[in-house]
Amino acid sequence: MEILQTQVAIIGSGPAGLLLGQLLYKAGIEHIIIEQRSADYVSARIRAGILEQVSVDLLEKAGVDKQLKEFGLPHTGIEILTGGEKHRIDLSGLTQGKQVTVYGQTEVTKDLMQAREEANLTSFYEADDVKVYGFYGKPYISFNKDGKFYQVNCDFIAGCDGYHGICRASVPEDKIKTFEKVYPFGWLGVLADVPPVSDELIYVQSERGFALCSMRSEIRSRYYLQVPLTDKVEDWSDERFWEELKNRLDKESQENLVTGPSIEKSIAPLRSFVTEPMRFGKLFLAGDAAHIVPPTGAKGLNLAASDIAYLSDALIEFYTQNSEEGINQYSEKCLKRVWKAERFSWWMTHLLHRFEGESEFDLKIKQAELAYVLGSHAGQTTLAENYVGLPYEINNFQAAS
Ligand code: RFL
Ligand code: PHB
Secondary structure (H helix, E strand, C coil): CEEEEEEEEEECCCHHHHHHHHHHHHCCCCEEEECCCCHHHHHHCCCCCEECHHHHHHHHHCCCCHHHHHHCEEECCEEEEECCEEEEECHHHHCCCCCEEECCHHHHHHHHHHHHHHCCCCEECCCEEEEEECCCCCCEEEEEECCEEEEEEEEEEEECCCCCCCCHHHCCHHHCEEEEEEEEEEEEEEEECCCCCCCCCEEEECCCCCEEEEEEECCEEEEEEEEECCCCHHHCCHHHHHHHHHHHCCHHHHHHCCCCCEEEEEEEEEEEEEEECCEECCEEECHHHCEECCHHHCCHHHHHHHHHHHHHHHHHHHHHHCCCHHHHHHHHHHHHHHHHHHHHHHHHHHHHCCCCCCCHHHHHHHHHHHHHHHHCHHHHHHHHHHHHCCCCCCCCCCCCC
16 A cells, blocks of 8 residues: 555546646646556547637646647638528627637647646656545545555535546435436547538527537548437448438538548537536536537537636645635535536537437527527527536636745
8 A cells, every 4th residue: 555645636537637736747746647547548539629728728827738739720700590591790890800720629638738748747647546535624535456456635625527527426326416407419520531611610599400520630520320229330321321421411522522431430428517506516517517508509628727726726725825715615616617618508509419309499599589680790609608608706826826
């Protein structure tokens, strides 16, 4: 058995855990990361693709923006395709110059892992049977690695271990409330080394269901189709995928679509989920461990980043100013932003997807709502303001090392 001591023990080496580690390191606060998967597995996962401006700014603050600045693709607008016609939302024009950046979560993760390696920071990958204890008093963590038992004594535990993690599950039932909505369909995603169909993302509302044309670079595309939850990846050959995508697109996009072999294909279920509160004594939940959004608003990764902005700020304030104010406000501040992103993601999902059993009336109302949003400056501004990301409320405590 080995006993370790640190200030902050971070569970999970996804974007939330890695970013927190990097920001604490920059502030001279000791931490370690404990992750159940291998480093190769973590760095190969393909997930989100869009960064809000505030997330880009945070990565810059963390000093991990070199590749992002070189290879990220700034986008100043998105297209909404409905009734066979594309409508551009001028994100920048409607939000005083704000934009989003296309840069894959896979790349964000790799950049953070590389920064960690360069700074020689401690991570335990392939940790088994991770457990958290004593977070209402003296917190500690235990895990096994390579047949050895470890105990980590710490001041705080950051639960960055995703939706299926153990941190949220370790909270006594009477201390936690969860809110959930499960959607009756999933997204079938395909990654392919073909040039994107368009310079900008296209969100597609069609009678055959939702589709999304996204990208990772000028030569790598990411496409999604709304599919029934009962579908399996094996049901979808590449040919069938491209055919169905074409059927949901407008004429111009059909002509421009370049198809090719998929390099990744997966189906993700859609869910809205929020945990209240997000702090339990000395245990903080952050990212997917605390909340899930359907991907339609591209908010999952960005919400993980905003939780970490608040949490790193609070911990730095605690260690440098001897003040618990940020820690005490953590949950409330996060949840304010989380619920707004939940609302936006739910709204985009509702507006653009086909739901089984929708009446003709429901459909007409939805069409009218889309027509209103796309035809009104106020409607477009609401969409743009949420899509580029709502501002943070942080104090920005700086490194004291
Ligand atoms: P992550 O990325 O899930 O990382 C959590 C980490 O914790 C580890 N872990 C444990 N470690 C130790 N002990 C345990 N007991 C542990 N249990 C779990 C896990 O192995 C993992 O490494 O959460 P984080 O850091 O909060 O980041 C959140 C984002 O990853 C997430 O919000 C987005 O990826 C969501 N998401 C998408 N968001 C978008 O904005 N756009 C998308 O297109 C998009 N696609 C997706 C997604 C999430 C998906 N999931 C979760 C299945 C597609 C998929 C398939
Ligand atoms: C992606 O590129 O994976 C992506 C982009 C926008 C979304 C969801 C996913 O809303």
